[in-house]
Amino acid sequence: MSIEVVNITKSYKNFTALHNVSLQIPEGELVALLGPSGSGKTTLLRLIAGLEQPEEGAILFHGEDNTNRDVRERQGGVVFQHYALFRHMTIFDNIAFGLAVRNRKTRPTKQEIKERVHSLLRLVQLDGLAHRYPSQLSGGQRQRVALARALAVEPKFLLLDEPFGALDTKVRQELRRWLRHLHEKLGLTILFVTHDQEEAMELADQVVVMNEGRVEQVGSPEEIYNHPANPFVYSFLGRVNLFRGRVRDGKVRLGEAEFDTEWENLRGGEWPAVGYMRPHDVEIALAAQDSKFVQAQIQHISLLGPIIRLDLKRLDTGELFEAELTRQRFCELDLQEKSTVFVKLNNLAFYVEDAEEKVPLPTFIPIQASF
Numbered sequence: 001m002s003i004e005v006v007n008i009t010k011s012y013k014n015f016t017a018l019h020n021v022s023l024q025i026p027e028g029e030l031v032a033l034l035g036p037s038g039s040g041k042t043t044l045l046r047l048i049a050g051l052e053q054p055e056e057g058a059i060l061f062h063g064e065d066n067t068n069r070d071v072r073e074r075q076g077g078v079v080f081q082h083y084a085l086f087r088h089m090t091i092f093d094n095i096a097f098g099l100a101v102r103n104r105k106t107r108p109t110k111q112e113i114k115e116r117v118h119s120l121l122r123l124v125q126l127d128g129l130a131h132r133y134p135s136q137l138s139g140g141q142r143q144r145v146a147l148a149r150a151l152a153v154e155p156k157f158l159l160l161d162e163p164f165g166a167l168d169t170k171v172r173q174e175l176r177r178w179l180r181h182l183h184e185k186l187g188l189t190i191l192f193v194t195h196d197q198e199e200a201m202e203l204a205d206q207v208v209v210m211n212e213g214r215v216e217q218v219g220s221p222e223e224i225y226n227h228p229a230n231p232f233v234y235s236f237l238g239r240v241n242l243f244r245g246r247v248r249d250g251k252v253r254l255g256e257a258e259f260d261t262e263w264e265n266l267r268g269g270e271w272p273a274v275g276y277m278r279p280h281d282v283e284i285a286l287a288a289q290d291s292k293f294v295q296a297q298i299q300h301i302s303l304l305g306p307i308i309r310l311d312l313k314r315l316d317t318g319e320l321f322e323a324e325l326t327r328q329r330f331c332e333l334d335l336q337e338k339s340t341v342f343v344k345l346n347n348l349a350f351y352v353e354d355a356e357e358k359v360p361l362p363t364f365i366p367i368q369a370s371f
């Protein structure tokens, strides 16, 4: 089932949690709502589930307006972070619950329920555990039971709110892989909330990046990582270095480094510019090879398994930044703390305050820079 969110605004008293949010989720996609705490992810999920009502806007399923329908009529499955299993019921009864409480007309027979529960137990790889109680399962197993219970009633879509949030890293990783396979098998539309960018990037077909009740960008993991729409998305998706400078006559100057831009509108004036750069794009050399190299001192070296992270300080501007390099490159260069190296600033994305509109809140324009 496809899901469409159209111009939704939602407030709690005088606090606006969602500002005019629109979103299209095609049928069968696995979509992540990603954003910092308080960005409105759960609110959006609850609105789609029918657990909250918006002040403005509409929610459509398969093109049909469902804004005023209640939770049951929407026929979605919802799983929250804390597995709300019934403690006094066996795993079998927990999974069967949604079917067993149906009215007589729509309730399957006992035999049908039994078959369905056992097939779901196989699907979530917990066959053999039907007669245990929730307290006799691990956290990861309980969360799989919660998913099986949501799937038992054959939902039209699944909404998962930080489904693996309470589990430790290793179990989370296993469950991610498992959820991806489950999605491939079922082809169900799944929307899940996470504040963990690695989880979103690893699992989702599409990632919706949210911030302060707004959608900042929607795209595949590759699109949002390689072509972030604005500085927020750039900073939120992984580690980033910021270099401050000015743009003038189509050139950006960041300390002693100068970059040509193709941004014609920025000729004939001067504006503050910020260059964003990922630590793995910093190139380290023992001698300068061209004018894009600046000198920096190594402040600290962190050995992080296959990669090495350097904390560096630019000698021209005093700015602190990070570089990441492979262990092999690190050994080749024989780097030591306090030594001075040359660094090349590669693949920068520049943003400047919108010079045309002079709006009070800074809006940002990415500049295509040529090196």
Ligand SMILES: Nc1ncnc2c1ncn2[C@@H]1O[C@H](COP(=O)(O)OP(=O)(O)OP(=O)(O)O)[C@@H](O)[C@H]1O
Residues within 6 Å of the ligand: 012, 013, 015, 017, 035, 036, 037, 038, 039, 040, 041, 042, 043, 044, 195
């Ligand atoms: N029932 C409520 N009453 C008042 N304010 C609320 C209510 N529910 C949420 N909010 C506020 O709305 C904003 C968005 O909350 P929401 O739970 O949607 O964020 P989130 O992105 O899911 O955050 P987290 O990752 O911390 O769960 C927050 O500032 C929150 O304090």
